[in-house]
Amino acid sequence: MADLKYYDIxxxxxxxxxxxxxxxxxxxxxxxxxxxxxxxxxxxxxxxFEGAKVQRVNTLNKDGKVKRRGSTLGKTAKTKKAIVQLTEDSKDIEFFEGM
Incomplete structure (x- = not known):
């Protein structure tokens, strides 16, 4: 797990x-x-994100859904969401500015 780079996370x-x-x-x-x-x-x-200071990180794990295609069963991939709270003196994340 230590071999993950920040752009992979x-x-x-x-x-x-x-x-x-x-x-x-x-x-x-x-x-x-x-x-x-x-x-x-x-x-x-x-x-x-340059200048972003993280105060707190909350994570949610979501299991894959069971899907059926004809008589075969399978599952979709597991996902993980992170809700990142920035500090008051932190810069905003510019990626979201135009939305």
Whole structure:
């Protein structure tokens, strides 16, 4: 797990109505690598976005759904979401500015 780089940890931002409302409270939601822990997520955010200082990281694990295609059963991939709370003196994440 130590061989993950910061650009491997943060997969993509989550753009939903709920996550866009949370940006007013300086909370940003990202889809992250399922094996990443909170410390790695915090370091990745601070390296990727210059001037961002992370106060808290909350994570949610989501199991894959069972899907059926004809008579065969399978599961979708597991996912992990991270909700990152920035400090008051931190710069905003510019990625979300135009949304």
């Amino acid at each position: 943060i997969l993509k931002p989550v753009i939903t109505e709920k996550s866009m409302d949370a940006m007013g409270e300086r909370k940003y939601t990202f889809l992250v690598h399922p094996q990443a822990n909170k410390i790695q997520i915090k370091e990745a955010i601070e390296k990727m």
